Amino acid sequence: MLPKSNFAKGALIVVASAVTSEIVYWVYLLFWDKAWKKYGTKKQTQCDNVVTEVIFFPDDKIACKAHFASEDGCENKMCRFTHEANSLSRLYGYLTSAKTSLDVSVFVITCTDLADLLIEAHKRGVLVRVITDDEQVDITGSQIWKLRSAGINVRTDQSSYNMHHKFVVVDKMFLLNGSFNWTRQAITGNQENLMIINSSKIVSLYLGEFEKLWQNFDPKNRNGTSFQKRNF
């Protein structure tokens, strides 16, 4: 009696656990499958899209701006710059692709070609805003006054700390971030990197910071002036 019942119980347990584990397995498969579809592929797509490209410096030679970034191309037969694509020519490409805005936050800008690209963008109606370090504005070769006299709004920090960012947001859409100073030395001398990131989330974080600094560095928001403003 007893052993029989025990046997029945045992058989029942075996069958029940087999059925349960089968159910668990199928539920697992179903959810895993869904999870894979939902997160797996999405994650993969994000990874593919976020970092579009990484550019490394130094270049052997300076890319010819006329060749890469002007309509007429380079007309100089004795041109001493290279017409072969390199890292700088990629950067030219990103800057010339701007249609609506260039938000530039770079520690040092002494490279005339890059400054000229900003001026050309400004002339074709792109809203160019530049934030740079106050102590770098007047260094030898600084392009800041040239940018300002071309009508580009440039703002600086007002402190002994560095405005040490080196990033550009193009058309509020993608970000170029890296160690890259806009100097000749960074182009042909230093080891530098520049990552092109196309992610609305990351870009909006950088734009948020840019807007914050843009307001903070507005001359109107500086001490004496805001005091005057209150009196008006």
Ligand SMILES: *[C@@H]1O[C@H](CO)[C@@H](O)[C@H](O)[C@H]1NC(C)=O
């Ligand atoms: C931006 O570039 C700097 C310098 O290469 C690097 O330290 C930082 O991690 C970069 N940030 C992002 C979000 O890639």
Ligand SMILES: *[C@@H]1O[C@H](CO)[C@@H](O)[C@H](O)[C@H]1NC(C)=O
């Ligand atoms: C940026 O460039 C300037 C001028 O070449 C150089 O003195 C400075 O060390 C550089 N800074 C960085 C962080 O690369």
Ligand SMILES: *[C@@H]1O[C@H](CO)[C@@H](O)[C@H](O)[C@H]1NC(C)=O
């Ligand atoms: C960034 O993504 C947008 C939307 O997918 C696309 O139109 C644009 O060409 C991309 N830009 C870069 C530099 O990858």
Ligand SMILES: *[C@@H]1O[C@H](CO)[C@@H](O)[C@H](O)[C@H]1NC(C)=O
């Ligand atoms: C003006 O700025 C200085 C230095 O940043 C600060 O110490 C001072 O409190 C400020 N004054 C006013 C009225 O905001």
Ligand SMILES: [Zn+2]
């Ligand atoms: Zn050339």
